[in-house]
Amino acid sequence: MVSEAETSRQRPELHIDHPTAGGLLIKLAGSWTLKNNPPAVDQVLQQLAGNTTIQRVSFDGRDIANWDSGLLIFLIRLQDQCQQRGIDLDLDGLPEGVHKLLDLAAAVPAKEDTGRHGELPPLLARIGSATLDFVQGIPEMLHFIGEVAIACGRLLRGKAQFRRADLLLFIQAAGPEALPIVTLISFLVGLIVAYMGAVQLAQFGAQIYIANLVGIGMVREMGALMTGIIMAGRTGAAFAAQLGTMQVNEEIDAFRTLGIQPMEFLVLPRILALVLIMPLLTLYSDLVGILAGMFVANATFDVGTFEYYHQTIASLHLHDVAVGLVNGTVYGVLIAIAGCLRGMQCGRSASAVGEATTSAVVTSIVFIVVSSSLLTIVFQKLGV
Amino acid sequence: MNTAARQQPRSEAHITVQDLTMAFGDFVIQRNLDFTINRGEIFIIMGGSGCGKSTLLRHLVGLKAPAKGKVFYDELSFWDADPDEQEQVKRGFGMLFQSGALWSSLTLAENIALPLGEYTSLSPAGISEVVDLKLALVGLAGFGEFYPSEISGGMQKRAGLARAMALDPGILFFDEPSAGLDPISSRRLDDLILELRDSLGATIVVVTHELASIFTIGDNSVFLDPETRTMIATGDPNRLRTDSSDPKVRAFLNRGEI
Numbered sequence: 001m002v003s004e005a006e007t008s009r010q011r012p013e014l015h016i017d018h019p020t021a022g023g024l025l026i027k028l029a030g031s032w033t034l035k036n037n038p039p040a041v042d043q044v045l046q047q048l049a050g051n052t053t054i055q056r057v058s059f060d061g062r063d064i065a066n067w068d069s070g071l072l073i074f075l076i077r078l079q080d081q082c083q084q085r086g087i088d089l090d091l092d093g094l095p096e097g098v099h100k101l102l103d104l105a106a107a108v109p110a111k112e113d114t115g116r117h118g119e120l121p122p123l124l125a126r127i128g129s130a131t132l133d134f135v136q137g138i139p140e141m142l143h144f145i146g147e148v149a150i151a152c153g154r155l156l157r158g159k160a161q162f163r164r165a166d167l168l169l170f171i172q173a174a175g176p177e178a179l180p181i182v183t184l185i186s187f188l189v190g191l192i193v194a195y196m197g198a199v200q201l202a203q204f205g206a207q208i209y210i211a212n213l214v215g216i217g218m219v220r221e222m223g224a225l226m227t228g229i230i231m232a233g234r235t236g237a238a239f240a241a242q243l244g245t246m247q248v249n250e251e252i253d254a255f256r257t258l259g260i261q262p263m264e265f266l267v268l269p270r271i272l273a274l275v276l277i278m279p280l281l282t283l284y285s286d287l288v289g290i291l292a293g294m295f296v297a298n299a300t301f302d303v304g305t306f307e308y309y310h311q312t313i314a315s316l317h318l319h320d321v322a323v324g325l326v327n328g329t330v331y332g333v334l335i336a337i338a339g340c341l342r343g344m345q346c347g348r349s350a351s352a353v354g355e356a357t358t359s360a361v362v363t364s365i366v367f368i369v370v371s372s373s374l375l376t377i378v379f380q381k382l383g384v
Numbered sequence: 385m386n387t388a389a390r391q392q393p394r395s396e397a398h399i400t401v402q403d404l405t406m407a408f409g410d411f412v413i414q415r416n417l418d419f420t421i422n423r424g425e426i427f428i429i430m431g432g433s434g435c436g437k438s439t440l441l442r443h444l445v446g447l448k449a450p451a452k453g454k455v456f457y458d459e460l461s462f463w464d465a466d467p468d469e470q471e472q473v474k475r476g477f478g479m480l481f482q483s484g485a486l487w488s489s490l491t492l493a494e495n496i497a498l499p500l501g502e503y504t505s506l507s508p509a510g511i512s513e514v515v516d517l518k519l520a521l522v523g524l525a526g527f528g529e530f531y532p533s534e535i536s537g538g539m540q541k542r543a544g545l546a547r548a549m550a551l552d553p554g555i556l557f558f559d560e561p562s563a564g565l566d567p568i569s570s571r572r573l574d575d576l577i578l579e580l581r582d583s584l585g586a587t588i589v590v591v592t593h594e595l596a597s598i599f600t601i602g603d604n605s606v607f608l609d610p611e612t613r614t615m616i617a618t619g620d621p622n623r624l625r626t627d628s629s630d631p632k633v634r635a636f637l638n639r640g641e642i
Contacts, residue, residue, distance in 0.1 A: 034504055034514065034552065068552035068584070073513045097583030104521055104579055111526030349488030349533040 010065050012038040016047055022055040024048070028094075029063035032071035041077045048085060057082060059093035072101060144341045148271065151263045155272075160264045170273035174235045178281065181234065185226050186218075186285040190292025193217050198301050207301040211311035214293030219316060219324045223286035225372060228331030231278065232364035236339035239270050240360035243343025244353040252344070262344070271336040278332025279325045286324060319384040327375055334367035397458075398423040398555065398587045399444065404453035406439050413439055416614045417453070419606045426581055426588045426601045428621060431608035432636070437591045438482070438559055440608065444589060445479050445557050446470060457555075475503060478548030479557040483564075484540035486532040492519065492543045493528030499550045518546040522576065538569045545573075549580070556580065558590040562597050574600050595639065599625070607633050 010030040017025040024047060032038045048054055057078070064071070075091070075098065082089045091099055120126070154160045197213040243266060246252050255262045290312060297303035342360035346352050397420045404417040413436040421427040429437050442448040444455060446462060455462045457473050465473070486495050496515045500506060506514065519525050522542040532540055541561065548556060558577070562570035574597050581588050592598060598605070598621045605624065607617040609632060617624055617633040625637040635641075 034506065037505070069514055069517055072517055073510075076517060077513070097585075100579055100583045101521065104576070105517060105525075106520070108520070108523035108525060110520070111524075347533060349531070351489035352533070 012036050012070070014039045014043065016044065018051075022053055024051075024054050024057045025060060026057065027060045027063070028071075029065075031065045032067040032074070034068060034070040034073075036070065038070040038074050041074060041081065044078060045081060048081070048087065054087060056088040056090060058090040061094040061098075064095065067095065067098070071098065072105070075102060076105070140345070141341060144344070145337065147263050148267060148337060148340075151261070151268045154264060155268060160268055161260060162265045162269045167269040167273055170270055171277055173238070174231065174273050175277040175281065178231065178234060179284070181230055182227055182281055182285055183288055185230055186223065186288040187292045189222055189226050190214055190218060190289030191296055193222065193289070194293035194296035195300075198296060202301060207297065207303050208307065208311055210293055210297045210301065210303065211308050212315040215290055215312040215316050216320060218289035218293075219286045219320050221324070221327070221372075221376075223289055224282045224324050224327035224331060225368070227278065227281045227285045227328060228335065228368045229365060231274065231281070231332070232335045232338075232361055232368065235274060236335040236360050236364045237357045239336065239339030240343040240346070240357045241353055243267075243340060244346030244356040247344065247346045248348050248350070248353060267340040267344070270340055271333065274332040274336040275329060278328045278335075282324055282328030283321075286321075323375075323379055323384060327372065330371055330375065331368050334371060335364045338363040338367055396423045397421070397456075398425070399589070400454075400456040401444075402454045402456065404440075404443065404455065405451045406436055406443055406448075407451035412451070412613060414608055414613055414615070415452075417606070417608075419615065419618050421587060421589060421604070423587055424581060424585050425603045426577065426590065428598050428602040428605035429589065429591045429608070430593055430598060430605055430621070430636070432593075432610050435608040435610035437593075437608060441557055441559055441589070441591050445477055446474055475551065476554040477557065478551065478553035478555070480541070480544050480548045480559065480561060482559045483537070484532065484544035486540055486544055486547065488532050491529050491531055492524065492535075492546070495532070495543065496547050496550045499547070503551060514550070518549055519543075521549070522546045523572075538565050541565065542573070545576070552584070553586065555587045555589065558588065558592070560592055561590060562592060562594045570594065570597065577601055593636075595637065598637070607636070 012030040012032045013028070015027040015029075017027065019025050024044075026044060030036075044057075048057075071094075075094075079089055079102075091102070121129075151160060194210050194214045198207060198210045201207055201209050201213075243252070246266070252262050252266070255265055294305060294308045294312075297308050298305055339360045342356045342363060346356040399421040401417050401419050401421075405415040406413045406417075417440070429440055431437055439448065443450055449463055454464070457476075460469065460473060462470060462473060486492070487498070490498065493512070493515045496518050497511050500511045500514055504511075515528060516525065519528055522545050524539060524542055524546065527535065527539070527543070532543065535543070541564070545561075556577075561573050561577070565573065577588055577590070578601055580586055588601075590597075590601065602621040605618065605621045606615050607624070607630075608614075609616045616630050617628050621637060624633055626634070628634050628637075
């Protein structure tokens with residue numbers, strides 16, 4: 001008996017014989033496995049091309065030591081060629097398993113006209129279809145916002161179906177658990193604003209105005225903006241991934257079949273949580289930023305702590321705080337909507353969840369920047 | 385897989401499990417498992433829900449290390465071997481996961497081509513021929529450009545089988561192959577499993593509790609009991625059905641009617 005190691009080393013071999021005038025006998029020997037790179041059909045094809053009287057090809061496979069898909073592929077190629085030339089292919093001389101597998105492979109006809117050609121459409125066509133996709137996305141988005149509005153209406157009438165525990169959980173995840181990152185970013189932003197401003201102000205001895213710069217900058221704009229961007233990456237992405245995975249597992253369909261509106265049960269508590277938590281986080285971010293400014297002014301530019309405190313109080317008006325809070329709340333709504341929208345639109349595969357998450361963050365940041373500009377113009381017109 | 389192997393007597397041990405204990409931390413799922421899977425055999429792992437069938441399969445394919453005991457492939461003790469040897473053994477495995485476990489970001493053709501590209505020296509054209517062959521074998525010819533999410537669950541399962549067969553493995557593992565399939569597809573899958581064993585001489589290990597399937601394809605089996613946490617029977621399921629001394633095994637194999 002030959003051991004497996006020895007047989008696998010035997011080269012696959014092919015000999016061609018002409019036992020009769022119209023016939024071709026192919027003798028196969030050795031190990032016909034993919035690993036051993038079996039010979040190509042070219043040699044046989046040359047024989048067929050050189051001798052047009054051949055009507056029949058048969059095999060002698062007694063010396064085949066072992067075989068796998070390598071042999072099958074050789075035979076399938078040959079089968080194709082013989083069919084084109086109208087030559088009979090007689091597989092009787094081959095191991096029995098070969099017949100069965102070839103029959104099995106031919107049992108179900110190939111699906112044709114699948115509409116797939118695998119080639120990329122031209123650039124213009126791709127730009128066009130991307131644009132159309134974008135345009136078609138707008139009504140979808142409006143539809144979603146409408147549904148959110150209806151769900152909010154039901155909430156106000158006390159009819160919305162969702163679990164209070166879920167809401168608290170989302171509040172915890174979006175609020176207290178976000179404090180470390182919000183602290184870090186706000187402190188650094190406060191530090192940067194203070195330092196950049198102070199270097200200029202110190203040139204004419206106006207270091208005390210660091211307090212105005214940092215206070216107004218953080219409270220009106222930067223606090224809300226930084227918190228918004230953190231929450232887009234942190235919580236908006238999480239919403240999209242959660243809802244997307246639920247979509248993949250058909251959990252959202254399970255809610256629908258039970259008559260529970262996913263809009264109310266899943267989306268509403270997430271939006272509520274973010275809307276409730278964003279103004280608080282914004283306020284917190286403002287405070288941390290101002291503290292960072294105070295630290296810079298105190299440590300580097302000899303401005304006293306109380307001096308800085310009084311200057312900040314004097315420069316800030318209540319409407320500045322209100323502007324910041326409005327900004328923050330609007331960003332919260334937009335982030336939650338973008339996250340939930342992309343999550344609910346998610347396809348049914350792992351890569352779709354990734355796309356949904358990416359798209360949620362990108363959409364949130366675009367929303368934040370656009371709304372920030374619009375709000376600035378509105379506040380300007382209102383004179384606050 | 386090869387004719388030389390097929391000419392050898394059926395009784396040659398391919399996988400040997402010795403005194404295996406499976407546990408998650410301190411929680412023992414099954415203990416004292418001792419059985420042998422012979423070359424070219426279709427071996428059924430059966431038992432009630434939650435008895436550790438799939439966990440046993442994960443031990444056999446090297447996804448989870450045993451708490452105690454050994455698993456031999458031919459003469460090699462898998463968990464005592466060095467990582468290179470383990471990789472070598474694993475390359476001879478093909479596994480069909482319960483829900484197909486196709487990579488969703490790749491098309492069916494790319495799913496099957498991936499192991500071929502990693503582990504063979506085939507040219508891209510050669511790979512695509514192998515891919516077409518494997519897809520044709522499971523009745524999915526022409527579906528190469530589809531993504532897993534675009535085809536039905538039964539088709540995903542068959543595509544998973546095509547991927548499992550990509551490297552012409554010597555041992556094929558099936559986790560609940562007929563779960564979620566209609567009776568006809570499930571029957572066709574059984575036929576395909578028998579065909580693969582007969583033509584390619586592969587050793588096949590199947591986790592299932594589909595009785596029709598067990599009796600049609602099973603040569604040998606092991607029955608895991610969730611209560612005593614050990615195996616309570618092993619042997620040809622057709623014989624166990626009537627001859628087993630354990631009433632639990634007879635009840636299982638006769639759908640509760642003894």
